[in-house]
Amino acid sequence: MVAETRAAPAFTIEQFLPFRLSVLSNRLTRAAARVYSRRFRLSAPEWRTMAVLGRYGAMNANSVVDRTAMDKVRVSRAVARLTAAGHITRRIDPTDHRRAILDLTPQGTTTYQQIVPWLRAVQDEILAALDDSERHALETMLAKLEQTGTTITPTRATAESDD
Amino acid sequence: MVAETRAAPAFTIEQFLPFRLSVLSNRLTRAAARVYSRRFRLSAPEWRTMAVLGRYGAMNANSVVDRTAMDKVRVSRAVARLTAAGHITRRIDPTDHRRAILDLTPQGTTTYQQIVPWLRAVQDEILAALDDSERHALETMLAKLEQTGTTITPTRATAESDD
DNA sequence: GCGCGACGGTTAACAATGTAACTATTCCCA
DNA sequence: TGGGAATAGTTACATTGTTAACCGTCGCGC
Numbered sequence: 001m002v003a004e005t006r007a008a009p010a011f012t013i014e015q016f017l018p019f020r021l022s023v024l025s026n027r028l029t030r031a032a033a034r035v036y037s038r039r040f041r042l043s044a045p046e047w048r049t050m051a052v053l054g055r056y057g058a059m060n061a062n063s064v065v066d067r068t069a070m071d072k073v074r075v076s077r078a079v080a081r082l083t084a085a086g087h088i089t090r091r092i093d094p095t096d097h098r099r100a101i102l103d104l105t106p107q108g109t110t111t112y113q114q115i116v117p118w119l120r121a122v123q124d125e126i127l128a129a130l131d132d133s134e135r136h137a138l139e140t141m142l143a144k145l146e147q148t149g150t151t152i153t154p155t156r157a158t159a160e161s162d163d
Numbered sequence: 164m165v166a167e168t169r170a171a172p173a174f175t176i177e178q179f180l181p182f183r184l185s186v187l188s189n190r191l192t193r194a195a196a197r198v199y200s201r202r203f204r205l206s207a208p209e210w211r212t213m214a215v216l217g218r219y220g221a222m223n224a225n226s227v228v229d230r231t232a233m234d235k236v237r238v239s240r241a242v243a244r245l246t247a248a249g250h251i252t253r254r255i256d257p258t259d260h261r262r263a264i265l266d267l268t269p270q271g272t273t274t275y276q277q278i279v280p281w282l283r284a285v286q287d288e289i290l291a292a293l294d295d296s297e298r299h300a301l302e303t304m305l306a307k308l309e310q311t312g313t314t315i316t317p318t319r320a321t322a323e324s325d326d
Numbered sequence: 327g328c329g330c331g332a333c334g335g336t337t338a339a340c341a342a343t344g345t346a347a348c349t350a351t352t353c354c355c356a
Numbered sequence: 357t358g359g360g361a362a363t364a365g366t367t368a369c370a371t372t373g374t375t376a377a378c379c380g381t382c383g384c385g386c
Contacts, residue, residue: 011279013214014230017286018195020305021188023232028181028308043342051176062364067177069186073344076366098351098364116174123180129311130304137300141293142183145191148292206372225334236374239336261334261381 028126035118040111041085045070045078047115050087050104054112058103060093087111191289198281203274204248208233208241210278213250213267217275221266223256250274 013019029044036042042050048068053059056067064075079102082088087108093099104112127135176182192207199205205213211231216222219230227238242265245251250271256262267275290298 010218011214011282012218013211016195016214016282017289018188018191019211020309021184022192024305024309025181025184025188029185032179032181045342048176048182051174051179055173055175060364069189071344072365073367074342076364077342080366096352096364100365119174119179126180126308126311129307134300134304134307137297138304141297141301141304142187144292144297145289146183146187148289208372223334234374235335236337237372240372243336259334259382263335 031126032119032122035122036115040115042111043078043081045074046082046087049075049078049082049102050108050112050115053088053102053104054109054116058101060099060101062099064102082108194289195282195285198285199278203278206241206244208237209245209250212238212241212245212265213271213275213278216251216265216267217272217279221264223262223264225262227265245271 033044033047036047045068048070049064052064052067061072061075061079064070064079065072068075070078079088079090079100083090086105089103089105090100093101130138196207196210199210208231211233212227215227215230224235224238224242227233227242228235231238233241242251242253242263246253249268252266252268253263256264293301
């Protein structure tokens with residue numbers, strides 16, 4: 001029944017790194033999202049936008065794009081909803097009328113400050129499974145994978161004779 | 164400008180684990196998807212379904228759900244498209260008429276066997292950034308995080324006074 | 327053997343996301 | 357200085373994901 005082959009071990013998707021990371025990150029993101037979605041009705045893109053504004057202060061949408069790895073459409077939509085909800089303000093940059101400068105409102109700042117400790121707790125809970133050296137190793141590996149991840153371009157299979 | 168506070172360090176989303184994993188896994192999944200989407204017009208759920216059938220042989224949709232961490236709706240749609248494309252067969256289980264037994268067709272098997280080596284190459288390329296001990300550590304940590312990830316339920320923030 | 331809760335899977339309705347085309351503004355240089 | 361290329365952001369449309377309701381089948385107690 002198993003499409004096992006002579007030379008290579010079976011390809012097992014449960015062990016395939018992108019698959020594992022995808023499942024894991026979905027679960028963790030979901031756990032984190034409960035913090036801000038339940039009580040504050042924020043989506044992940046919305047929270048991410050507030051998070052960078054809360055951390056770094058006012059900036060335009062493009063800077064949010066750069067810091068959050070979201071595309072500009074997602075940011076644009078998040079901004080629209082956040083503005084409507086009164087969490088952020090949006091004013092045209094007087095020096096460049098294409099840009100809009102975003103910033104947290106007082107209400108948005110309060111919300112931000114309420115959410116942060118909960119997310120810290122989530123991260124602590126995640127990392128509780130690891131000891132100090134493991135946490136350090138995780139940091140190192142993530143940094144490395146984040147580097148290589150950018151250049152993955154499968155150019156040639158190593159064993160087309162996998163039949 | 165920065166919403167920095169006395170006691171706690173600033174909350175920086177770029178360092179928040181669920182965020183980092185989400186960005187990383189998106190990029191890796193995308194890199195992997197290029198392999199099967201370009202040439203074979205398969206989506207991720209479709210490939211995942213083929214992958215478990217190729218690895219473990221015929222099974223019903225629920226077993227695919229269990230092995231792929233996809234919900235049943237996604238599997239159902241993937242199965243519909245794969246059947247239409249001639250990659251898999253679907254026959255009612257004679258011993259239980261609620262179930263349908265899925266299996267790769269010869270064409271599906273061929274496709275599967277063509278894709279596998281490319282995905283191996285992708286994984287090798289990703290792991291090339293790490294040395295042997297790091298790979299081992301990654302394996303250990305993923306296993307641990309996959310365990311805890313299931314039970315994350317933020318119950319109490321540690322520092323509500325983060326204002 | 328029959329009725330009712332559970333199971334396997336599909337369909338339907340809706341929200342979120344991605345891709346591409348588009349508008350408005352600014353940059354830059356011929 | 358004026359006109360094309362680049363930039364910032366939005367809108368429109370197609371695809372995908374999520375949730376809930378649904379249908380047929382099975383298991384099981386009565």
